[in-house]
Amino acid sequence: MLRIAPSLLSADFGGIAEAVGEVASEADWLHVDVMDGHFVPNLTIGPPVVESLRRHSGLFFDCHLMMTNPGDYLEAFARAGADGCTVHVEVGDTTALLEQTRRLGMRAGVALNPDTPYEQVASLLGSADLVLCMTVFPGFGGQSFMAEVLPKIAQVRAGLDEMGSSAELEVDGGIDEETAPLVVRAGARVLVAGSAIFGDERPWEAARRIRVAAEKALPGATVDS
Numbered sequence: 001m002l003r004i005a006p007s008l009l010s011a012d013f014g015g016i017a018e019a020v021g022e023v024a025s026e027a028d029w030l031h032v033d034v035m036d037g038h039f040v041p042n043l044t045i046g047p048p049v050v051e052s053l054r055r056h057s058g059l060f061f062d063c064h065l066m067m068t069n070p071g072d073y074l075e076a077f078a079r080a081g082a083d084g085c086t087v088h089v090e091v092g093d094t095t096a097l098l099e100q101t102r103r104l105g106m107r108a109g110v111a112l113n114p115d116t117p118y119e120q121v122a123s124l125l126g127s128a129d130l131v132l133c134m135t136v137f138p139g140f141g142g143q144s145f146m147a148e149v150l151p152k153i154a155q156v157r158a159g160l161d162e163m164g165s166s167a168e169l170e171v172d173g174g175i176d177e178e179t180a181p182l183v184v185r186a187g188a189r190v191l192v193a194g195s196a197i198f199g200d201e202r203p204w205e206a207a208r209r210i211r212v213a214a215e216k217a218l219p220g221a222t223v224d225s
């Protein structure tokens, strides 16, 4: 199963609910980028916005916490209506954070920066519902896809398959029609896209094009002649 997760970061923050409504029927999840101005040099949104948006959308809210102290905010995100929260392995204490996330009734994800090796998450695969491989350095939308992360995506895929895990493998950063097939071939199944969707004049069509390109790269898909 392939999931397209438009990233709010590139939406018009003055009209988020409307922007989400435009892509909703072509979105499987909504990716919510939370930046604390510390783990990454940028500030975005927090639980109050998630809570407001919850009243406008029934989509799965996939919250990507680019924060140094995510543990201090997990409960607030759960109360606001987040469905899943992903913490970065680079902040440490990941096992406890994943447990805390699950205890709060959310899907627990772990993210890795492009230069963080697979070995740092290998032992966590069994306790995560989602592994997020960043294909740009987090902090900003609209950056170029880093193809050098592809082998690590394949490593995570192999690790999950070996243990029979059904955890999601998500990628985030520079995903568009061109790069989507590459990450799907490497084993990713949840594709986050910000600027390629909300930067387009017709976000719904843009999401659709990414899905079509990605589906063609799935194992067993019929290849166009």
Ligand code: DX5
Pocket: 007, 008, 009, 010, 031, 033, 064, 136, 137, 138, 139, 140, 141, 142, 143, 172, 173, 174, 175, 192, 193, 194, 195, 196
């Ligand atoms: C980057 C964020 C991404 C961002 C991706 O720090 O985690 O979710 O929105 O944006 P694009 O798709 O434009 O690279």
Ligand code: ZN
Pocket: 007, 031, 032, 033, 064, 172, 192
């Ligand atoms: Zn993100």
